[in-house]
Amino acid sequence: MATEVILPKVDMDQETGTIVEWVKKDGEEVTEGEIILVIETDKVAIDVEAPATGVLQGISAAPGEVLPIATVIAHILEPGEELPQGPMPPPPTPQETLAEVPPSTVPATPVARKMAAAHEIDLQQVNGSGQQGQVTKADVVAVVSSPPATAPDGKVYAAPAARRVASELGVDLNQVQGTGPGGRIQSVDVTAAAQSPQPMPIEVQSSSEPEVIPLVGMRRTIAERLTASYQSIPHINFTARILMDAFIATRATLNEHAERAGEARISATALLVKLVSIALQRHPWVNSSFTDEAILLHRSINVGVAVALEEGLIVPVVHDADKKGIALIGTEVSDLATRARAGQLLPSEVGGGTFTISNLGPFGVEQFEAIINPPQAAILAVGMTQQEAVPLDNGEIVAKPVMHITLSADHRVIDGAVAANFMAELKSLLENPILLSY
């Protein structure tokens, strides 16, 4: 095979070389060790010797050209040899010999296999990141060095920064859920825990300066969520006037029964939640969430009831309200409200809501519009029940108990007609609670 003449590397840090001149011409006979060309680095000029004896052929670099080291610039042919055609073939790839590897269904490198055995790791449980899912040493190392999900000795697994912040804010790390690798508590987890509901300190002010309420905890959360909701969700509102005589009569009947049974009275809210849940059942688009990719029509009907607190408000949730009896809903609402005011609600009891009711009737508000509680798609604002003039079919005007309700809906999900149909359904149910048993 023809001998290659390459641009040699003559300096430690040399990347390229310049052809100065060819001492021998194409086709000339050369003897091994004879000077055939001169090249130059950025330091020196160097004579290059013939690497073999034969005929110099195929000179491919002209004087002045700058080429990377190891570039083939000519060949030396012995009698009978020919210049190779085209680019040089790449060096053969060494074939991996895995013959000695014990048979196994999991592809793994020998090192990974040995290491897994040493650590008693089942290769079936390791995700291979190598070619065709082959388990590599790095994969096994990752398994070996990954921290346990929970500290087995019951000690707190927290970053130093989390410990410092916890100490500064007086947060008990045992009460904090870690979001770092292996459940490690990070400082942001501590900050979040510190901002969860807790009574605000009340400062006594004597001067004319405004009282300063720091924007922390629940107040900040409310501010952020409501701003985000109002700015990002196109709200559309629908108000309906409800004749309440049947509702009041139904509640009276239910309460007579409860009294006879020695059970707690049924609140208006309980009956309202039940009727709303049935209307939602029939209009699933109102019981939904908007996401960037899709609209989620929730299968569960979880109705949140806003409860006012001294420092803000909280929305405990009656889960699966459509499947529960009115008495059970009543008990739950009353229990949730009591514990909400005592700050004793569990996260699961304020989460997972699919629709919210805000009832300001007891405060004497006739009618209002609420802001949607994301990721829900709608909220119902309930006003007070009061006597109003109601024209009858015969033209007579009488006083009847009337309540105004307003649905605020996410218009990206809920079209006007969908909302109107829901409101018609709800109005029908509230004015004829007997339809519950339809």
Added chain:
Amino acid sequence: MREITYLEAIREAMTQEMERDESVFLIGEDIGTYGGAFQVTHGMYEQFGPERILDTPITELGLTGAATGAALIGMRPIAEIMFMDFTTLASEQLVNQAAKLRFMFGGKASVPMVLRTPAGSGTGAAEHHSQSLENWFVHVPGLKVVMPTTPYDAKGLLLASIRDNNPVVFVEHKLLYKTKGEVPEEDYTIPLGQADVKRSGTDLTIVATSIMVSRSLEAAEELAKEGINVEVVDPRSLRPLDTGTIVESVKKTGKVLIVHEAVKTGGFGGELAGVIAESEAFGYLEAPIVRLAGREIPIPYNRTLEQNAVPQVANIVEKARDIVQLKV
């Protein structure tokens, strides 16, 4: 401002100081007519002559001893060891004599010498010409150890090192010699023990030395495309070490990656990790202190293996991303 190479900046510092101070002279192997293995002293023999540019035989111990002795009697020698690997031969004079004399004579003697030497791999020079042994000398009280990354730093730090009254090991990097940067023509010094924040960021502190500073800066640009904002701190001198700048940076970012070319075990990264863990920055750490350094092997000749033996830009990007995304 004019741009010159790292190599030229070093030559300029030596030339300017030799013109200014007659007690400064060079001693080393092949530094005369040959101009040094990397041409750092190119042309200096012609300018200053054989009395101030001393070519020696291959005797690292001898030339370092000569430099130590000359420094003791008031000269300011700059010794060049052609490859850092051969500072092992020079270390008896350097570690046992030069570093100790000031202490042993109660401050009545001093050894104002500089030992310049190129370290690092990447040139295909294999096991005996590629090592990064800086931490061998960081461990010795009495020695100062400087590792410049940019041409600007190289000139200012070398002038400060020559004027320092203590022995300074001045560690250059072969792959940096031809990198260019802005360097003032006039004389200026950078105090030893002053770190430089080469890039300001908020998500992660990378503390790197020598060529790893350049690679970390490249990595930082990559990471910036992903929205990861990295701060790169270059200590510039390892002893004395500017702990304040490093600690403040870690307090700001809460996460730290240490990158150096030398082998990880016993390397300077361990010292940096210790300094950070002992400091008030400890309470700001959101993740373990991570070191990315040379593998536990001699530098191989094979180019692929050589590149895999020390951190490259892609390795830094990957490691930094893991730390920032709390995968460690």
